[in-house]
Amino acid sequence: MNRKMRDNILRGIIYLTAFAGMFMMVAVLWEVIQRGWPALSLEFLLQPSSNFGAEGGLLYQTLGTIILMAGAVLIGFPVALGSALFQTEYVRSEQVKTFFRAIIFSLNAVPTILFGLAGYLFFGVYLATGVSWLTGALILAIMILPTIQASIQSAIECLPEKYREVGMALGLTPWALARRVVLPQCWYGAVTGALLGLARAAGETAAIMFTAAAFSGATWPRSFADPVPTLQTHILVLAQDSADAVSQTNAWGAALVLLMIVFILILTSLVVRSRFSMEAQR
Amino acid sequence: MFSFLVPDRRCHADPMFWITVFFAGLVLLVAIIFFSYLIFESMPIWEQGVWAFLTSVEWEPAEDIYGAGAMIYGSFIVTTLALLFALPFALCGAVTASEFLSPRTRLVFKGAMEIMAGAPGVVYGLLGAALLSLWIKDFFGLIDGATLFTAGILLGIMILPTIMTLAEDAIHSVPGEYRDTALSLGLTPLQAFLKAVAPRALPGVIGAVLLGLGRALGETIAVMLVIGGLDIVPSGFDLFSPGQNIPSKLGREAAEAIGSGLHWNALLALGAVLFFGTMLLTGAGSWLLRRNKV
Amino acid sequence: MKKSEENLEFINVEITYNGKPVLRDLSYNFCKSAVTCILGPSGSGKTTLLRSLSRLNDRIRGFKVRGEVWVAGEEIYFNGVDVYHLRRKVGMIFQSPCIFPASVYENVIFGFKYHHPERKKEYPKIAERYLKEAYLWDEVKDRLHKPAQNLSQGQQQRLSIARTLAVEPEVLLMDEPTASLDPVSSDAIEKLIFSLKEKRTILLATHNIAQARRIADDIIFLYDGSIWEKGKASDFFERPVKEETRIFLEGGGSSPT
Numbered sequence: 149m150n151r152k153m154r155d156n157i158l159r160g161i162i163y164l165t166a167f168a169g170m171f172m173m174v175a176v177l178w179e180v181i182q183r184g185w186p187a188l189s190l191e192f193l194l195q196p197s198s199n200f201g202a203e204g205g206l207l208y209q210t211l212g213t214i215i216l217m218a219g220a221v222l223i224g225f226p227v228a229l230g231s232a233l234f235q236t237e238y239v240r241s242e243q244v245k246t247f248f249r250a251i252i253f254s255l256n257a258v259p260t261i262l263f264g265l266a267g268y269l270f271f272g273v274y275l276a277t278g279v280s281w282l283t284g285a286l287i288l289a290i291m292i293l294p295t296i297q298a299s300i301q302s303a304i305e306c307l308p309e310k311y312r313e314v315g316m317a318l319g320l321t322p323w324a325l326a327r328r329v330v331l332p333q334c335w336y337g338a339v340t341g342a343l344l345g346l347a348r349a350a351g352e353t354a355a356i357m358f359t360a361a362a363f364s365g366a367t368w369p370r371s372f373a374d375p376v377p378t379l380q381t382h383i384l385v386l387a388q389d390s391a392d393a394v395s396q397t398n399a400w401g402a403a404l405v406l407l408m409i410v411f412i413l414i415l416t417s418l419v420v421r422s423r424f425s426m427e428a429q430r
Numbered sequence: 431m432f433s434f435l436v437p438d439r440r441c442h443a444d445p446m447f448w449i450t451v452f453f454a455g456l457v458l459l460v461a462i463i464f465f466s467y468l469i470f471e472s473m474p475i476w477e478q479g480v481w482a483f484l485t486s487v488e489w490e491p492a493e494d495i496y497g498a499g500a501m502i503y504g505s506f507i508v509t510t511l512a513l514l515f516a517l518p519f520a521l522c523g524a525v526t527a528s529e530f531l532s533p534r535t536r537l538v539f540k541g542a543m544e545i546m547a548g549a550p551g552v553v554y555g556l557l558g559a560a561l562l563s564l565w566i567k568d569f570f571g572l573i574d575g576a577t578l579f580t581a582g583i584l585l586g587i588m589i590l591p592t593i594m595t596l597a598e599d600a601i602h603s604v605p606g607e608y609r610d611t612a613l614s615l616g617l618t619p620l621q622a623f624l625k626a627v628a629p630r631a632l633p634g635v636i637g638a639v640l641l642g643l644g645r646a647l648g649e650t651i652a653v654m655l656v657i658g659g660l661d662i663v664p665s666g667f668d669l670f671s672p673g674q675n676i677p678s679k680l681g682r683e684a685a686e687a688i689g690s691g692l693h694w695n696a697l698l699a700l701g702a703v704l705f706f707g708t709m710l711l712t713g714a715g716s717w718l719l720r721r722n723k724v
Numbered sequence: 725m726k727k728s729e730e731n732l733e734f735i736n737v738e739i740t741y742n743g744k745p746v747l748r749d750l751s752y753n754f755c756k757s758a759v760t761c762i763l764g765p766s767g768s769g770k771t772t773l774l775r776s777l778s779r780l781n782d783r784i785r786g787f788k789v790r791g792e793v794w795v796a797g798e799e800i801y802f803n804g805v806d807v808y809h810l811r812r813k814v815g816m817i818f819q820s821p822c823i824f825p826a827s828v829y830e831n832v833i834f835g836f837k838y839h840h841p842e843r844k845k846e847y848p849k850i851a852e853r854y855l856k857e858a859y860l861w862d863e864v865k866d867r868l869h870k871p872a873q874n875l876s877q878g879q880q881q882r883l884s885i886a887r888t889l890a891v892e893p894e895v896l897l898m899d900e901p902t903a904s905l906d907p908v909s910s911d912a913i914e915k916l917i918f919s920l921k922e923k924r925t926i927l928l929a930t931h932n933i934a935q936a937r938r939i940a941d942d943i944i945f946l947y948d949g950s951i952w953e954k955g956k957a958s959d960f961f962e963r964p965v966k967e968e969t970r971i972f973l974e975g976g977g978s979s980p981t
Contacts, residue, residue: 152618159620166526169519169594172587173546179557230453238447240785248454251461257712258464259648261677262701265684266467273689290460297457310822314884316780317816318835318891319808323446328838333825344548351550354650354677358684380552380651387556387655396560403553414548418541 180403187401196367197382203394206402208367212281212376213406215369216360217349219285220292221342227289228296228345229338236304237326256294261354263291268358279375284360291355292345299344303337304330306425336424343417347410353380379406472699474692483699489661491687496696498703500661504578504675505647505707508657511582511669512646516590517639523590524597524635529609529623540598546591551652558584558656572670576658579669584656585646593642600634600719601627637718644711648704650677676704729797730756732777732895732925737791739769739776741784746772747949750791754942759921761936761957762929764946765972770929773946774897777927778814779807796894812839815893820904821880828855828875829868831883835891850890858886859916878909885916896920898928902935914939933973937961945969 195205235248267287271277307330315329331338362375363385369376379402386399475483475496486497527539562584563575604627612622658672659682680697687693737750747769754760762770772781777795781787793800796813824831832851840846851868855861860882864875872883881901888896898917902910917926917939930936936943940957953960953969964970 155618155620162522162525162620163530165518165522169523169590172519173542173591176546176549176554176557176587179561180553227453227456230450231457234450234454238450240783242785248458251458253713253716254465254709255457255461257644257705257709259650259677259701259704259708261648261650261680262468262705265680265697265701266464268684269689269694270467290464293457293460310818310820311824313780313816313818314822314824314887316783317778317811317818318838318888319811320835320838321444321808323444324838326446328834329824347548351548351552353550353552353555354681357681358688380550383552383556384651384655387552387559399556399560403556406550407553410548410550411545414545415541418544422537 180400180407183397183400184402184404184407187397188404192401193405197377197398203398206379206382206398206405209377209379209382209402210405211368212361212378213350213380213409215281215376216284216288216356216378217346219281220288220349221296221345223285224289224293224296224345225338225342228293228341229300232297232300232304233326233330236301237322237330252294252297255290256298258291259354260291260352263287264355264358267355272359278373279359279362280373281360281369281376282372284356284376287355287359288349288352291352292348295348296338296341296345299341300334300337303334303340303425307333336420340417340421343413343420347413347417350406350413351380351410353384357381357384379409468698468702468705471695472702474695475699483696484703487661487663489696491683491693491696494692496692496699498676498696498700500663501674501676501679501700502703503663504657504673504678505704507578507667507669507673508581508585508653508675509643509646511579512585512589513639513643515583515586516593516642520590520593520597520639520642521635523594524601524638525623527594527598528601529619529627540595543591543595543598547595549588551588551649554584554588554652555655558652563656570670574658574672576656576672577670578657578664578673581653581657581673581675582669584652585649588649588652589642589646592645593638596638596641596719597635600638601631603634604630633718633721637715637721640711640715640718644708644715647711648677648708650681654678654681676700680704730894730925731794731797732756733792733794735792735794737776737789737793739772740788740790742786745949747776747946749950752944752951752954754925754927756925757921757923758941759917759926759928759939760942760944761940762927762944762946763931763933763936763972764952766931768946769949770931770946771899774816774899774927774929777895777897778811778816780811780816782807812891813893814895814897815888815891817881817885817888817896817898817901819900821877821884823872823875823880823883825871825873827869828864828872828883831872832886832890834887839891854886854890855883857889857920858882859912860886876909878905878912881905881909881913882916885913889920894924896924896926898926900930900932901928902930902932910935945972947972 192205193210194207196207197209198204231248235245239245239248264287267283271283271286272279277283311329311333312325315325320328356378357380360375361378361381363377363381383399383402383406386395386402389395483496483498484502485499487499487503488495488497489500490496527536531539558580563580565575566572566577566580566583567575608626608630609622612626613619617625653675654677657675657678659674659678660672661674661679662671664671664673680701683693683697687697732754734750734752737747738745739747739750750773762773764770775781776789776793777800779800789801795810798805798810800807800810824834829851832855833847836850837847852861855864860879863879864883872880875883885901902913905913914935917928920926921941928939937957943953943955943957943960944951945953945960947968953964953966961973964973
């Protein structure tokens with residue numbers, strides 16, 4: 149009796165704490181939605197901002213964020229795919245595989261602000277490209293490379309060995325094996341990788357605030373050397389200026405838009421992964 | 431020369447092989463350039479004395495005096511606070527999801543956590559600057575809400591879903607036989623978890639926590655907006671004083687220091703310290719997680 | 725040294741894995757257009773023997789082959805051998821059927837398509853021809869474009885065989901192809917093997933003695949990594965020479981199906 153009661157009490161405490169944790173997550177979402185929702189409207193989404201971003205809409209900020217994340221994935225994806233295939237299809241030695249894994253791993257552990265600093269100097273000063281969207285896309289591409297590659301690689305490593313063996317027994321070369329056996333069954337890893345990469349790039353601020361983003365005035369880029377305004381840096385600037393009510397509403401609106409972009413990308417990647425990884429493992 | 435590769439010539443004559451080699455080489459090159467840049471650019475500072483740099487709290491760019499003490503202290507305090515705050519919620523959430531939820535609810539829960547774990551740092555930054563710091567200021571009767579404590583709590587909320595979902599993975603990957611055996615011996619589900627599952631999940635759970643801490647240590651924007659930005663080590667472990675952590679320092683001073691001698695070197699030395707810390711945490715964390723899976 | 729085009733032979737072969745011998749002292753000249761059964765308890769090296777003939781163990785580190793392995797007039801572990809060409813000539817059927825998640829049709833022509841991308845027009849004919857050869861045509865002709873995973877295990881195994889036949893191998897290696905099948909499907913596969921041996925050299929690893937009795941022309945009895953006994957099937961089953969062979973035969977193999 150006594151034991152059972154202790155058990156129940158402990159269980160109650162665990163439930164309550166878990167519930168409190170969940171509550172906090174919901175509260176975070178709720179605050180952003182509740183404060184951002186009033187700002188959302190068609191004009192807000194389709195108008196350029198004015199008065200240093202404190203008033204007006206988000207058109208170019210949203211566009212800038214999309215340009216940067218799409219550019220990052222366009223640059224990063226082929227590199228990640230190629231380097232993942234090199235490691236899974238061509239490298240036989242375990243030591244070399246471990247070495248490459250360590251490299252990818254340490255790139256993944258780099259705090260994003262350091263990419264911002266290194267990129268700032270490397271592109272901005274040595275190559276004198278200045279603050280531009282291309283620089284930002286390159287830096288973000290390096291940042292999301294480990295994410296994409298890990299996703300592709302883990303999908304490929306989940307592929308049962310027997311499919312490979314059948315392909316080999318039929319006389320396929322390693323590349324034919326990759327194209328006809330591995331990729332048709334592991335494409336979901338590439339898709340989830342690309343989606344997660346997009347989400348990470350969209351949510352990143354520190355790596356681009358010196359390298360790609362203009363805080364106000366910029367519109368859409370007319371050349372490779374133009375900076376773009378982004379949602380991330382827009383929120384950053386408005387958050388520092390907490391006195392003005394209008395700019396606060398705009399900040400919450402931008403946060404809600406950014407949050408939705410990121411959430412939709414992650415959600416899609418989760419759906420793709422759970423749907424198709426099961427199919428491939430049958 | 432190619433003995434570590436799949437051995438045959440026809441495959442090496444295939445252009446696709448060389449394309450993958452090129453991309454793999456590119457990744458390698460980027461990593462090498464980046465890491466050597468970090469090392470070489472911070473060298474002038476290390477030559478002046480590693481220990482002095484790490485412990486001194488004086489940071490005076492005008493006089494070329496650089497000490498990382500305040501930032502290291504701030505990083506340490508903020509990360510520890512985040513851990514203390516997030517841990518109970520994350521662990522209880524993980525246990526509940528893995529052991530007591532139905533498979534369907536669990537999937538929904540996991541999905542929600544994984545989505546929340548990807549929320550941008552700048553959104554948390556806005557929450558911290560516009561709400562949390564005001565609440566903390568009012569609640570504790572402070573002059574300013576931007577303190578080490580605020581940053582710690584904000585980071586705790588931020589890494590909560592990351593730790594929760596990773597810890598849940600670790601707990602859930604303990605084979606069902608352990609639970610079944612314990613249950614068949616008459617233990618309650620909770621006791622079965624505590625006695626049979628928890629000990630086996632522990633390394634993985636610690637791994638999850640370390641990975642979460644790695645993320646907290648490297649977060650820039652959220653912290654930058656609420657930490658106060660004062661390079662001091664407050665006396666008597668005062669948590670309600672403004673402070674500074676490494677990423678926030680880097681974010682604030684990079685623009686004025688860019689490429690300019692020792693100031694820039696000092697910032698990169700800070701960056702090297704930060705990288706070393708995150709590498710240590712995430713390295714140990716994923717080692718534990720991987721070991722758990724085998 | 726040049727060997728005839730149809731030669732399939734081991735000369736003093738030793739295969740080691742990380743220094744541990746898996747097969748040793750292996751010398752055997754396989755008979756053309758016949759079924760050679762490789763009998764032996766599990767772990768005796770049957771699979772390794774088959775896989776060494778199409779160099780399928782190349783990917784595995786620590787695998788070493790010493791001695792000479794001759795396939796179709798070529799020493800296949802000689803540097804400069806085109807291993808992909810070799811594997812076209814030597815087809816392999818695995819223990820459990822492995823079907824790609826695609827239609828029946830796509831599965832049959834999978835290998836052919838890769839080797840003959842220019843003969844696109846012939847694909848449907850090729851598919852029909854080899855499905856017929858594998859005695860599967862009548863069962864699948866109405867669902868050629870349906871997912872192949874819906875076929876039964878036995879049908880899947882015959883589909884794997886058809887897929888391999890479509891590459892037109894001269895030698896067919898079969899690693900316990902009926903071990904995971906029900907008796908009816910096993911029968912069908914055995915009949916199939918019988919009809920295939922006219923044009924191809926077949927090596928069949930099995931530990932099912934009854935099966936070996938039914939279809940083998942020649943027998944190799946592998947025990948502990950070396951050839952313990954060999955000969956014509958009739959002689960082997962009537963008059964086994966060695967003690968271990970007799971025990972194996974009386975015990976009915978290690979796991980009769």
